[in-house]
Amino acid sequence: MITSDRMAAVDVNAEALGVPRKQLMESSGNAVASAVSERAEPGSTVAIVAGRGNNGGDAFVAARFLDEYDVSVHLLGRAETIGTEIARENWDALEAGDYETVEVKDSRALDLPDADVIVDAMLGTGVAGALREPAATAARAIDDADATVIAVDVPSGVDADTGEAPGAAVEADHVVTFHDQKPGLTDLDIDVTVADIGIPEAAELFVERGDLLALERDPRSHKGDHGEVLVIGGGPYSGAPALSAQAAFRAGADLVRVAVPETIAPDVRGFSENFIVEPLTGDALAPGHVDELLELAADQDAVLIGPGLGDDEGTLDAVGEFLASYDGRVVVDADALQVVPEVETDAELVCTPHQGELRKMGGPAADDWEERADAVSAFAGEIGATLLVKGAHDVISDGETTRVNRTGNPGMTVGGTGDVLAGVTSALVTAIEDPVQAAGVGAYANGRAGDLAVDDHGYGLVATDLPPLVADALWNDAE
Ligand SMILES: NC(=O)C1=CN([C@@H]2O[C@H](COP(=O)(O)OP(=O)(O)OC[C@H]3O[C@@H](n4cnc5c(N)ncnc54)[C@H](O)[C@@H]3O)[C@@H](O)[C@H]2O)[C@H](O)CC1
């Protein structure tokens, strides 16, 4: 089962891993042609009704595999409005190959032949809202026709994730969907074929640039929409909470508050004028601070607890009490991690241990990353948290979904890069709904930033190089 957002990411990841989209479209088109030939004898009349996106593109490819049929392709619009290069190339190939193609100027002009099979290739996962004209009238014309209707990927007008049709929709007899079943198709009592179109398993497992699509922002958003983060840290160390806070900004947080013991508050303030520093009495986090922290955390979108806390007993008690009473999203890092296995909490935990900290949490040790992926998935399920286990290959899992990140380099063993990753992740869990995807993008961006830093500084990179490069990795790194 795969949602259309994840499908879009996997599609781009496949391309990043060397499988061209054009090849995916060829495979999709081939699968559609197979579905036609399983339901109609050669010589039958096949009418293809195509939209101007890649859903239509799939059917242009299918037409080329249906030479033994009497095929006509009806494009809803003019060829020059075809929206993607690969669909346009496939349309041009039809015209060059003397296939029967019709550009339907408007819905009144759709003149379907008396067909044995109609292929519905108007819209797939790109549909947004109720069907607009001419697709709406075309959908009714398809339903009124006395033909077997085969839908490409999703019946046009149906939302692939919910199965709902806010407006007109094609009632298909059969759907050929690609790569994996779509949630919205399972409730429709229609016969569905899931066609393998050559997307490698790696495109779902490895975090690649397709996963950055999850960060696309609604243009109508406004201040505060993109994450208010509270960082709880410091005590013996002031650099760690400051680095995490800076990293949270660079990963898109709108507001960052930093709650640190008053003894280091001036240092943290000195690090950047962007933070709102909330001084805590004394020189270390203590149980007496918990109520104040819960108040501060109440209207935040995420909390990060751990950077630079130190591990004296009172501090760890305070972490346990905070987690036991908080029910929002919390990224837990560094010394706070050891508290997690013993604490009962309603909070949604995202833990970011390195392998040594994972063992201290009672987690598995496994050198080989594939073994580690399975072991981390099992442990994440056991403790009911999302784990991001750092390593040459970072492993991210919540026990259900497991991702692996391969960006980064040995230069990143320098102190502080973990504080940056924790800060980045605390901002991303406010922007990306699924914590596994958020942590995966966090690991990817942190590693990419490290790779960009090595380009500038070799292995002389330091953690403070990373935060600005994280922003580059997230927003300026399109290949
Ligand atoms: N993901 C994969 O691995 C592959 C997907 N393929 C096919 O591509 C489509 C998705 O293509 P896309 O171009 O993103 O969108 P669509 O073609 O589904 O639709 C876009 C098209 O429709 C217009 N439109 C959007 N909303 C409406 C509306 N409410 N009413 C009318 N028209 C609408 C929009 O303007 C565009 O013109 C996927 O389903 C697969 O079939 C790849 O080819 C194979 C791999």
Ligand SMILES: [K+]
């Ligand atoms: K369709």
